[in-house]
Amino acid sequence: MLLKDKVVVVSGxxxxxxxxxxxxAAKEGAKVVLAARNKEFLDQVAGEIVAEGGQAVAVPCDISDPEQCKALAKAxxxxxxxxxxxxVNSAFYHGDWTGVENADEEDWAKIFDINCLGTLRLTKACIPYLKDGGAVVNVSTMASVKPYGTEHGMEMGYAVAKGGVNVLSKYMATDxxxxxxxxxxxRMGWIHGAPVEGFIQSEVAQGKKREDVVGFITKxxxxxxxxxxxxxxxAVLMxxxxxxxxxxxxxxDVNGGHWMAP
Structure with missing residues (x-):
C-alpha cells in the first residue's frame, strides 16, 4: 500500500x-484525519471510510482561526x-468571478486569508508533528499560471491567492x-467530480448538449x-x-496536459 500506516491530515x-x-488515502493504508467546517459531512465521510475497513477520524476546523488549526494538529x-x-492543504474559498474594474477588495481579502494564510496557519500548526520525514502538499490551481475566465468574469481573486500559495510552497520547502x-x-486543472458535473448539468439544463459542454472543456x-x-x-497523494x-x-501540474510548465 502506498501510504501504509502513515497519518495523513486532509483539510477542505x-x-x-x-x-x-x-x-x-485510507484505501492506500493511511490513518486519515478529515478536516473542514461541516461536521455533519465530515462524520459521514469518516463513517463510510471506517465501514469499508479504513481508519479515519473527523475534526471540524476553520483554517481562518489559528487556535482551531492548532487543535486540529494536536487532535x-x-x-x-x-x-x-x-x-494536504486542500481547503479553499473561491470568491467572486470578476474583472479588474468590479473586483471587491473585501472579497479578495477573504480569498487570500483562506487560501494563502490558511495554508500557512495549518502548516505552522502541524510542524511539531511533521518533523523528521513529514510531507506537505499544497493544492493550487492552473489558473495561477494560465488566466481563465468566462462571460461571467475571471478567476482573478482565487488565482492570485493560489499564486501566493505557489510561492509560499517554495519558501516553506526551503525553510x-x-x-x-x-x-x-x-496545480490542478479541470477535475471531473461533483462540482464540475454540476456545472455540466446546469449547462445541459439550459438547452446545451452534454457532448458540446464536455467538448468545450476538453478541446x-x-x-x-x-x-x-x-x-x-x-497524483496529490503520490x-x-x-x-x-x-x-x-x-x-x-495535474491537468491532463492543459497547461504545460516551461
Missing amino acids: VGPGMGQAIARI AADAYTGRIDGL LGRYGIRVNTC DIPIGKIPPQDDCAR MISDYSAVVSGASL
Missing part, C-alpha cells in the same frame, strides 16, 4: 476532491501515533527542509477527457508518499 474535505483524497497526532506524516519536512505544490486538454477526480487525488521522498519545492 467537502463534496469535491478533498473527500476523494481522504477516501483514497490528529493524539488520535494515532503522536505524529503527522502528511498534510522546513532543516526539519526533514518536504513541501510541494499540485485544449491533450488526453481528451476531463481528468477524473480520483486520478487527480492519486507527493505525500515515499515515492517522492527526495522531491521538495516542486510544482506538479
Whole structure:
C-alpha cells in the first residue's frame, strides 16, 4: 500500500476532491484525519471510510482561526501515533468571478486569508508533528499560471491567492527542509467530480448538449477527457508518499496536459 500506516491530515474535505483524497488515502493504508467546517459531512465521510475497513477520524476546523488549526494538529497526532506524516492543504474559498474594474477588495481579502494564510496557519500548526520525514502538499490551481475566465468574469481573486500559495510552497520547502519536512505544490486543472458535473448539468439544463459542454472543456486538454477526480487525488497523494521522498519545492501540474510548465 502506498501510504501504509502513515497519518495523513486532509483539510477542505467537502463534496469535491478533498473527500476523494481522504477516501483514497485510507484505501492506500493511511490513518486519515478529515478536516473542514461541516461536521455533519465530515462524520459521514469518516463513517463510510471506517465501514469499508479504513481508519479515519473527523475534526471540524476553520483554517481562518489559528487556535482551531492548532487543535486540529494536536487532535490528529493524539488520535494515532503522536505524529503527522502528511498534510494536504486542500481547503479553499473561491470568491467572486470578476474583472479588474468590479473586483471587491473585501472579497479578495477573504480569498487570500483562506487560501494563502490558511495554508500557512495549518502548516505552522502541524510542524511539531511533521518533523523528521513529514510531507506537505499544497493544492493550487492552473489558473495561477494560465488566466481563465468566462462571460461571467475571471478567476482573478482565487488565482492570485493560489499564486501566493505557489510561492509560499517554495519558501516553506526551503525553510522546513532543516526539519526533514518536504513541501510541494499540485496545480490542478479541470477535475471531473461533483462540482464540475454540476456545472455540466446546469449547462445541459439550459438547452446545451452534454457532448458540446464536455467538448468545450476538453478541446485544449491533450488526453481528451476531463481528468477524473480520483486520478487527480492519486497524483496529490503520490507527493505525500515515499515515492517522492527526495522531491521538495516542486510544482506538479495535474491537468491532463492543459497547461504545460516551461
